[in-house]
Amino acid sequence: MNITFIGGGNMASAIIGGLVRQGGHRIRVSDRNPDKLAALSSSFGIEPLPVLPGSFGADEIVVLAVKPQGLRDVALELAGRLDGALVVSVAAGIGTEALCRWLGTARVARVMPNTPAMVGKGVSGVYGAPALGGDDVARVTGMMEATGIAVRLAEERGIDDITCVSGSGPAYVFYFMEAMMEAARRTGFGDDEARRLVLATFEGAVALAGASDSGFAQLRANVTSKGGTTERAIARFEAEGVKAAIVAGAFDCRARSVEMGQQLSQD
Known part of the structure; x- marks a missing residue:
């Protein structure tokens, strides 16, 4: 071409x-x-x-x-x-x-x-x-x-839809990675080691999800033993509204895509 x-x-x-x-x-x-x-x-x-x-x-x-x-x-x-x-x-x-x-x-x-x-x-x-x-x-x-x-x-509205999921999605992932890096540093890991741990954790999780027929919720449940360490972390995320905030943020992203189209499409 x-x-x-x-x-x-x-x-x-x-x-x-x-x-x-x-x-x-x-x-x-x-x-x-x-x-x-x-x-x-x-x-x-x-x-x-x-x-x-x-x-x-x-x-x-x-x-x-x-x-x-x-x-x-x-x-x-x-x-x-x-x-x-x-x-x-x-x-x-x-x-x-x-x-x-x-x-x-x-x-x-x-x-x-x-x-x-x-x-x-x-x-x-x-x-x-x-x-x-x-x-x-x-x-x-x-x-x-x-x-x-x-x-x-x-449909053209699909462009706004995919913007809020995949278009801007890498930034959401990097944001979560930033948080995990901060947690790793606070436990005592140096920057290089913390980065290596976070990258490997994400790579492994994505590879496992891609190789599995289970949904994401089930994969999370598989790691979350009752009364265990992961359950405590997930409970805090739920209490702080992390999942709800991510979904709301994605829809805010979509709304901004629509707004930009309305603002910038004028002659």
């Missing part, structure tokens, strides 16, 4: 890394920051574009990897240059209706990836604008599968 990224930040780097590992793609990146372009060129061998191209081919995928606040200006600048290219936005919040209006094309898809894409363990939601053909959605899905798993979403 011929793929041009507009914006060369962390998420663009993550997707590019997956595509390079997959192989068989011609990748260009446009970014106003010459240091970013130099770093991407050095790391991945991409073609750097200090300025936006004057036109794109109909067989090309143009990935909008800029911050949501700057997406409208970039889209308006691209309008008239696309020549039938397929446009993919990875920006949170802003819907396909606004994107199609700004870009002047109906060949638009949205993707919500997450940062583990950097190591090939990403989760992405993919949604195509109503007029987008199934073959185009399949191309976008295939592109994102280079970074992990990709889920095709039947």
Whole structure:
């Protein structure tokens, strides 16, 4: 595939890394920051574009990897240059209706990836604008599968849904890891050893869950002996409302995704 990224930040780097590992793609990146372009060129061998191209081919995928606040200006600048290219936005919040209006094309898809894409363990939601053909959605899905798993979403609201679970989800996990690191340090472990213990614990738990047919609640129960140490810890979590707070936080995340779309989709 011929793929041009507009914006060369962390998420663009993550997707590019997956595509390079997959192989068989011609990748260009446009970014106003010459240091970013130099770093991407050095790391991945991409073609750097200090300025936006004057036109794109109909067989090309143009990935909008800029911050949501700057997406409208970039889209308006691209309008008239696309020549039938397929446009993919990875920006949170802003819907396909606004994107199609700004870009002047109906060949638009949205993707919500997450940062583990950097190591090939990403989760992405993919949604195509109503007029987008199934073959185009399949191309976008295939592109994102280079970074992990990709889920095709039947409705656009699914982008907000997956944002609060997988898109922002790694931050929730890192937050819990921070807390476990703090507990390990307070018991006397040094930073390096505490980090190693926490990482291995998460890796082991995820591997066990993936290999088991049991639900997460059952796996937790298997560790929680009546009257034992784990039961005491879980009782504190429940008393402090940890699970409820995580669920509420995820829904706050979703609400913010919707708000951003409403705020930033205005002409």
